[in-house]
Amino acid sequence: MTVDKELEKLSRTTPPAADPEARARALAAAMQAFDDAGNNAAVPQGNAKGWRQSSIINWIWSPAMNKKFLAGSALATLLVIPAAGYLAIELTRSGLPIVDQEKITDNISQNIAPKPAEPVTASPQLSEAATEEDGPAQSAAATDGQTSQDKEQQAAKPDALKSKLEDSAATAGLAKRAAPAAPGIAVEGQLLTEPMAAIVPSPAPPAEGRVQIQLDPGRERFANAAANPIKSVATDPVSTFSADVDSASYSFVRRSLTGGAMPDPQSVRVEEMINYFPYDWPRPENANQPFKATVTVMPTPWNHDTELMHVAIKGYDIAPATAPHANLVFLIDVSGSMDEPDKLPLLKSAFRLLVNKLKADDTVSIVTYAGNAGTVLEPTRVAEKSKILSAIDRLEAGGSTGGAEGIEAAYDLAKQAFVKDGVNRVMLATDGDFNVGPSSDEDLKRIIEEKRKDGIFLTVLGFGRGNLNDSLMQTLAQNGNGSAAYIDTLAEAQKALVEEAGSTLFPIAKDVKFQVEFNPERIAEYRLIGYETRALNREDFNNDRVDAGDIGSGHSVTAIYEITPRGSPAVMNDDLRYGPAEKAPAETSDSAHRGELAFVKMRYKRPGEDKSALITTPVGDSNAVASVDAAPQDVRFSVAVAAFGQKLSRVAAVDSYSYQAIADLAAASRGTDTFGYRSDFLGLIRLADGLSQR
Amino acid sequence: MDAELIERAQRGDREAFGQLVSRHYDFVHATAWRWSGSSTDADDIAQEVCVKLGGAIRSFRGASSFRTWLYTLTLNAARDHRRKLAREERTFRAYAAEPQQDGPLGNDDEVSSELWAAVRALPERQCDAVLLVYGEGLSHAAAADVMGCSETTVSWQVHEARKRLKAMLGQEEV
Numbered sequence: 001m002t003v004d005k006e007l008e009k010l011s012r013t014t015p016p017a018a019d020p021e022a023r024a025r026a027l028a029a030a031m032q033a034f035d036d037a038g039n040n041a042a043v044p045q046g047n048a049k050g051w052r053q054s055s056i057i058n059w060i061w062s063p064a065m066n067k068k069f070l071a072g073s074a075l076a077t078l079l080v081i082p083a084a085g086y087l088a089i090e091l092t093r094s095g096l097p098i099v100d101q102e103k104i105t106d107n108i109s110q111n112i113a114p115k116p117a118e119p120v121t122a123s124p125q126l127s128e129a130a131t132e133e134d135g136p137a138q139s140a141a142a143t144d145g146q147t148s149q150d151k152e153q154q155a156a157k158p159d160a161l162k163s164k165l166e167d168s169a170a171t172a173g174l175a176k177r178a179a180p181a182a183p184g185i186a187v188e189g190q191l192l193t194e195p196m197a198a199i200v201p202s203p204a205p206p207a208e209g210r211v212q213i214q215l216d217p218g219r220e221r222f223a224n225a226a227a228n229p230i231k232s233v234a235t236d237p238v239s240t241f242s243a244d245v246d247s248a249s250y251s252f253v254r255r256s257l258t259g260g261a262m263p264d265p266q267s268v269r270v271e272e273m274i275n276y277f278p279y280d281w282p283r284p285e286n287a288n289q290p291f292k293a294t295v296t297v298m299p300t301p302w303n304h305d306t307e308l309m310h311v312a313i314k315g316y317d318i319a320p321a322t323a324p325h326a327n328l329v330f331l332i333d334v335s336g337s338m339d340e341p342d343k344l345p346l347l348k349s350a351f352r353l354l355v356n357k358l359k360a361d362d363t364v365s366i367v368t369y370a371g372n373a374g375t376v377l378e379p380t381r382v383a384e385k386s387k388i389l390s391a392i393d394r395l396e397a398g399g400s401t402g403g404a405e406g407i408e409a410a411y412d413l414a415k416q417a418f419v420k421d422g423v424n425r426v427m428l429a430t431d432g433d434f435n436v437g438p439s440s441d442e443d444l445k446r447i448i449e450e451k452r453k454d455g456i457f458l459t460v461l462g463f464g465r466g467n468l469n470d471s472l473m474q475t476l477a478q479n480g481n482g483s484a485a486y487i488d489t490l491a492e493a494q495k496a497l498v499e500e501a502g503s504t505l506f507p508i509a510k511d512v513k514f515q516v517e518f519n520p521e522r523i524a525e526y527r528l529i530g531y532e533t534r535a536l537n538r539e540d541f542n543n544d545r546v547d548a549g550d551i552g553s554g555h556s557v558t559a560i561y562e563i564t565p566r567g568s569p570a571v572m573n574d575d576l577r578y579g580p581a582e583k584a585p586a587e588t589s590d591s592a593h594r595g596e597l598a599f600v601k602m603r604y605k606r607p608g609e610d611k612s613a614l615i616t617t618p619v620g621d622s623n624a625v626a627s628v629d630a631a632p633q634d635v636r637f638s639v640a641v642a643a644f645g646q647k648l649s650r651v652a653a654v655d656s657y658s659y660q661a662i663a664d665l666a667a668a669s670r671g672t673d674t675f676g677y678r679s680d681f682l683g684l685i686r687l688a689d690g691l692s693q694r
Numbered sequence: 695m696d697a698e699l700i701e702r703a704q705r706g707d708r709e710a711f712g713q714l715v716s717r718h719y720d721f722v723h724a725t726a727w728r729w730s731g732s733s734t735d736a737d738d739i740a741q742e743v744c745v746k747l748g749g750a751i752r753s754f755r756g757a758s759s760f761r762t763w764l765y766t767l768t769l770n771a772a773r774d775h776r777r778k779l780a781r782e783e784r785t786f787r788a789y790a791a792e793p794q795q796d797g798p799l800g801n802d803d804e805v806s807s808e809l810w811a812a813v814r815a816l817p818e819r820q821c822d823a824v825l826l827v828y829g830e831g832l833s834h835a836a837a838a839d840v841m842g843c844s845e846t847t848v849s850w851q852v853h854e855a856r857k858r859l860k861a862m863l864g865q866e867e868v
Contacts, residue, residue: 006809006863007828007856015724015736022737023719026744030715033748034708336738337778 242548243512248486250276270530270645302657305570317554339397350493369406379417458482636669659689823851
């Protein structure tokens with residue numbers, strides 16, 4: 001029997017019928033993607049074209065070969081020579097470093113995404129390509145007008161454009177091509193943009209090693225908004241936001257940098273980077289007052305004319321002996337995609353660490369979800385630790401992901417083993433598309449919001465890379481009274497689940513909101529660093545129905561404002577001509593608050609309560625320090641992290657502040673650094689510095 | 695029919711898009727199955743393709759036929775999937791570890807698992823070419839459209855693949 005005969009048989013095999021459930025899931029997912037694409041037409045997600053990402057050589061060659069317009073040998077000679085020159089240029093071009101390609105991607109995504117109606121203006125890189133393209137085309141056209149027409153027709157596949165080009169090529173020939181501002185130019189730009197867009201985002205399908213470090217922007221989705229703008233105190237004296245103790249963004253940034261690529265600016269949430277580090281802020285004395293706020297006003301390291309107002313909050317630390325019983329449900333994604341070393345195996349080790357940390361009376365249950373959701377372990381006391389551990393060991397990856405049923409099952413188990421006055425928490429571990437089921441993100445959000453009322457909290461742990469749906473993780477955690485963390489290494493699992501188990505597991509307050517009011521007599525402008533995704537409306541602060549972040553035992557939360565004093569040269573907004581300039585001083589001058597810079601208010605609810613309590617702290621000159629060096633060590637370190645985060649997310653304010661300066665600031669404030677987190681951070685700054693110079 | 699659905703979907707018509715996807719789901723699934731060899735993987739790949747379609751249908755320009763475009767999307771998704779699972783390596787290892795069988799397995803219409811494994815262990819482009827030409831029954835020219843290369847390249851890939859398969863299956867030159 002020959003290979004040929006064998007191969008013939010390949011066509012005779014009938015594929016198995018598609019699983020109707022998988023089919024339904026896929027269709028639902030398609031509709032979701034279709035709607036998303038419609039809604040977020042402005043947000044480019046990688047290669048939206050879905051075209052094959054082949055090398056530019058194929059792009060040039062394939063139409064040429066297929067259409068056989070090299071048939072005439074004389075003609076072929078004429079065309080091949082300039083084409084070879086062009087190829088040589090393109091070959092060297094595709095060898096450019098990734099940094100440049102990213103730049104191109106940026107340009108292109110701006111071009112293609114938002115407004116299809118307008119003629120696309122070619123970005124600098126593209127117009128270069130356009131002129132190069134003109135070279136061979138023109139010389140060919142000079143010798144044979146017919147060829148040029150053929151070529152243009154082939155390029156102008158889109159039918160609407162075709163007739164236009166035929167006309168222009170036939171009547172005006174070369175002149176049209178050269179004429180500036182003629183419609184032909186705009187059309188050409190468009191034609192060029194599209195194939196380029198299809199090719200550029202993935203720089204040359206590379207060797208296996210490089211695949212590892214490539215971001216696939218189409219698959220990883222991040223929740224972020226544009227950086228907070230500078231606000232004028234005269235018009236917006238009040239800034240309101242929700243507390244946040246998530247740290248997912250820092251781990252993601254670290255993973256990206258250690259993998260050799262600058263993180264996607266969208267993936268950087270500055271507040272999460274700041275709050276990643278443990279700080280030794282002054283603690284509240286007793287459990288009656290769950291937080292203490294410490295405010296420091298200091299000069300801004302990256303701007304001589306502004307100051308930083310640093311607000312640090314520390315939650316009360318519950319002593320381990322008095323920690324309540326825990327009822328944990330692990331909801332684990334075991335879909336096929338989890339079968340990678342940094343996913344399921346890491347997840348297993350992470351949960352083993354956590355189980356070892358629990359007390360004998362705590363209970364653990366395990367639910368998996370893949371093609372179908374299943375309960376792997378009924379609620380089991382930690383006293384039977386071996387039973388739990390072997391259940392974790394038996395987990396295996398396989399199947400597609402269907403999250404909605406899994407989360408129902410997990411919440412049911414959590415309810416079944418509910419511990420009154422204890423910790424009831426679902427811990428969801430996933431690598432990405434959690435919700436590939438019949439229900440939409442919105443439905444899922446609703447389910448979780450409903451369950452929140454039962455007193456069951458949610459922690460979302462992200463694993464792996466390549467498909468991480470960060471925005472969904474955020475949504476779930478924020479709506480489920482929970483937190484989100486991204487686990488990239490076992491050390492991170494140790495930090496999130498063991499060292500910080502208290503804060504992750506035992507909430508001391510929920511719906512924690514901040515409101516800062518600035519005194520227009522002292523402060524002209526302010527800018528909140530980070531917290532873009534957590535902004536609240538001013539009126540939400542006093543509205544107890546509005547959900548906000550939670551704080552666990554021993555957690556610390558840090559918020560930093562860059563403030564511009566009145567009269568500083570850095571003021572961006574002019575005074576209002578018709579503003580309440582006369583009235584404002586009259587009002588405040590009566591009161592005793594004249595010298596204050598700002599007034600910080602916090603609202604929180606104790607777990608299980610529905611009414612919020614208020615803590616307030618006035619900020620005056622007594623909070624100010626004269627120089628950066630005079631600020632407490634942890635304050636300086638958190639400011640360095642803030643600077644780094646802003647630099648990674650390309651905030652203009654820190655443009656002139658170098659990575660080296662950040663590294664110096666961080667190195668000088670490293671302190672004892674028991675677990676080495678801060679030293680790691682210094683390493684990341686150096687990596688970013690190196691990568692940014694490429 | 696397709697053309698009309700595509701046009702409506704591109705204008706944002708959900709229903710038209712839904713119809714379009716359900717019309718072609720089985721085709722995508724079947725292709726995905728041929729490339730991955732497992733129906734669970736095919737489920738995942740087909741879903742991935744559906745999601746991509748949702749995002750990309752608006753920019754589909756009809757430069758190639760819709761079928762060709764679907765092939766391209768599916769092949770790319772299958773390749774991503776394979777990379778993700780590092781399947782290539784494992785299959786190859788599994789294949790190498792299996793004792794060689796004499797003669798064909800099962801009846802004549804059944805393709806031996808040996809051949810499947812061998813085809814999937816080919817370098818990606820060769821595997822694509824073989825599956826498109828023999829599995830899907832496309833002409834070399836049509837396969838070239840899908841693969842975004844020239845017809846002669848496809849022929850060459852197929853030729854190379856056959857040489858390699860002969861070697862892998864331990865057959866003598868015919």
